[in-house]
Amino acid sequence: MNGRVPHVVQYQGSKRNLAPQILQYMPRRFNRLYEPFSGMAAITIATACERRAMQYHINDLNAPIVRVLQEAIDSPRTLANNYAQVWEEQFQYEGGHVEHYNYIRERFNNGETSAENMLYLLARCVKGAVRYGQNGKFNQSPDKRRHGTNPRNILENVSAISTLLKGCVSFSALDYREIFDMAQPGDLVYMDPPYQGVTNAKDNRYFSGVEFEEFATAIEMLNQKGVDYLISYDGECGGKEYGEELPPDLNCTKILLNAGLSTQATLLGKRNVTYEALYISENLSHMVDSIPLQLTFMEAMA
Numbered sequence: 441m442n443g444r445v446p447h448v449v450q451y452q453g454s455k456r457n458l459a460p461q462i463l464q465y466m467p468r469r470f471n472r473l474y475e476p477f478s479g480m481a482a483i484t485i486a487t488a489c490e491r492r493a494m495q496y497h498i499n500d501l502n503a504p505i506v507r508v509l510q511e512a513i514d515s516p517r518t519l520a521n522n523y524a525q526v527w528e529e530q531f532q533y534e535g536g537h538v539e540h541y542n543y544i545r546e547r548f549n550n551g552e553t554s555a556e557n558m559l560y561l562l563a564r565c566v567k568g569a570v571r572y573g574q575n576g577k578f579n580q581s582p583d584k585r586r587h588g589t590n591p592r593n594i595l596e597n598v599s600a601i602s603t604l605l606k607g608c609v610s611f612s613a614l615d616y617r618e619i620f621d622m623a624q625p626g627d628l629v630y631m632d633p634p635y636q637g638v639t640n641a642k643d644n645r646y647f648s649g650v651e652f653e654e655f656a657t658a659i660e661m662l663n664q665k666g667v668d669y670l671i672s673y674d675g676e677c678g679g680k681e682y683g684e685e686l687p688p689d690l691n692c693t694k695i696l697l698n699a700g701l702s703t704q705a706t707l708l709g710k711r712n713v714t715y716e717a718l719y720i721s722e723n724l725s726h727m728v729d730s731i732p733l734q735l736t737f738m739e740a741m742a
Contacts (some may be wrong), residue, residue, distance in 0.1 A: 445489050446600035448512050448570035449559060449589055451480040455632055455672060458716060459486035461697045462630070465670055465720050466492055475499060476616035476633075477650075481509055483630045488604040496609040497622070502570065503613035504548075504558040510611045511555040516598035522556035524591035527563070531587075541565075541582035549577040562587035617658050618651070620667075629662060629669040656687050663690065663721070671719040675699070686719055693725040694718070704733040 447603065455462060472495040475484050476550055481498050488496065492518055500506050511519040526544060533540035541564050544614025548557045563567055564587070565580040573579040612619070617631070623629050634651040662669050676696065686692060696715035 445482075445486050446597045446604075446637065447482060447485065448480050448508065448597055449562050449594070451482075451562065452567045453632070454480055454482045454568075456480075456482040456486070458672075458697055458699060460482055462670060462672070462718060463490065463492070465695070465718065465724060466628060467668070467724070468492060468513065470628050470668070471495065472497060472628075474619050474623050474627060474629045476619040476629065476631055478509065479632065483632070484609070485601055485604065488608075493628070494608065496605060497612070497619070498609060499540065499612045499614055499616070499619050500525035502569040504553045504555070505570070505602075506611050506613045507555045508559050508562075512598040513602050513605045513609055514604060516602040517595065519555055519559070519598055520591055520595035522554070523559050523563075523594055526556050526560045527588060527591055537587055538582050538584055540582065545578055556619065559594070560588065563594075577645070616655075617661075620658055620661055623665070623667045625666040627667055629667060630671075631669065632672040652684060656690065659686070659690055666723070667721075668724050669721045670724070673717055673719055675716040683717075690719075691722040691735065693722075695720065 444457065445456065447454070462483060463486060470493055473484060473487050473493040474497045475481055476499050478484065478498045478500045484496050484498055487493055498506060498509055508519070530537040530540040531544070533542075541561070544557055544560055548561060556692055561578060561580070562570070564582050565571075566583050569580055571578070571580040616631070620629070633655065659669070659671070671686070671692070673686060676682070685694065695718045697712040699716045
């Protein structure tokens with residue numbers, strides 16, 4: 441990828457920094473990219489920068505997240521202006537900027553799930569992390585040290601994203617298995633489901649969980665259809681593995697991507713490198729031999 445790849449806002453778990461490595465395992469050209477667990481659609485945006493796909497489909501079960509992306513792409517100036525109105529209110533709010541965040545969060549939880557409210561919460565919340573309580577309400581706290589992304593930066597970013605994707609992307613807020621039904625040979629599905637360990641639907645740190653056995657069964661459906669895919673799923677840090685490997689009978693090749701030093705380990709005075717796993721479907725795995733930059737799972741654990 442040449443130059444800066446735009447992003448809407450900071451988003452915990454985004455694969456924006458790993459995108460250059462992930463894209464090495466994509467075909468140079470294909471019909472449509474599906475992101476069933478899009479988050480802020482970092483891989484879609486990065487892929488569009490390289491013009492690899494003709495069409496794109498962005499999906500996330502969290503509908504307000506999809507609403508942000510749809511407005512960013514279809515009506516970037518409207519989104520930026522609406523966000524600016526919410527963002528500027530915090531400086532005049534009687535209780536201060538933290539109480540203003542709590543006020544917007546309450547409005548959001550009471551049904552005012554507009555794109556600008558969702559974007560403001562993402563821009564202001566701790567680590568850009570989406571979290572929901574047991575009652576299904578957004579409960580992430582505000583970052584008290586800052587006021588969130590400046591509207592000028594939002595406008596610049598969403599305008600760049602709109603230029604890349606407007607007119608060639610569709611949107612949905614469906615179960616990932618419905619997206620698998622849509623995919624056809626010649627398409628590519630990139631998946632970044634919630635990490636294992638936080639994938640139980642009762643764990644409300646994420647909007648919704650993904651059950652391991654159901655996920656593996658659904659991937660087999662893609663194999664049967666002859667649809668190519670890439671999956672970011674588990675990994676390793678400091679010699680410790682996290683997450684269960686996908687079943688070997690899916691015939692995927694597992695690669696470990698260097699995600700850099702662990703922030704948590706650094707705070708503890710350690711220098712542990714985090715490796716995130718990328719599973720490559722059988723039809724794409726022939727590309728692995730021609731790309732020496734990454735580590736196979738066994739090499740990384742040696």
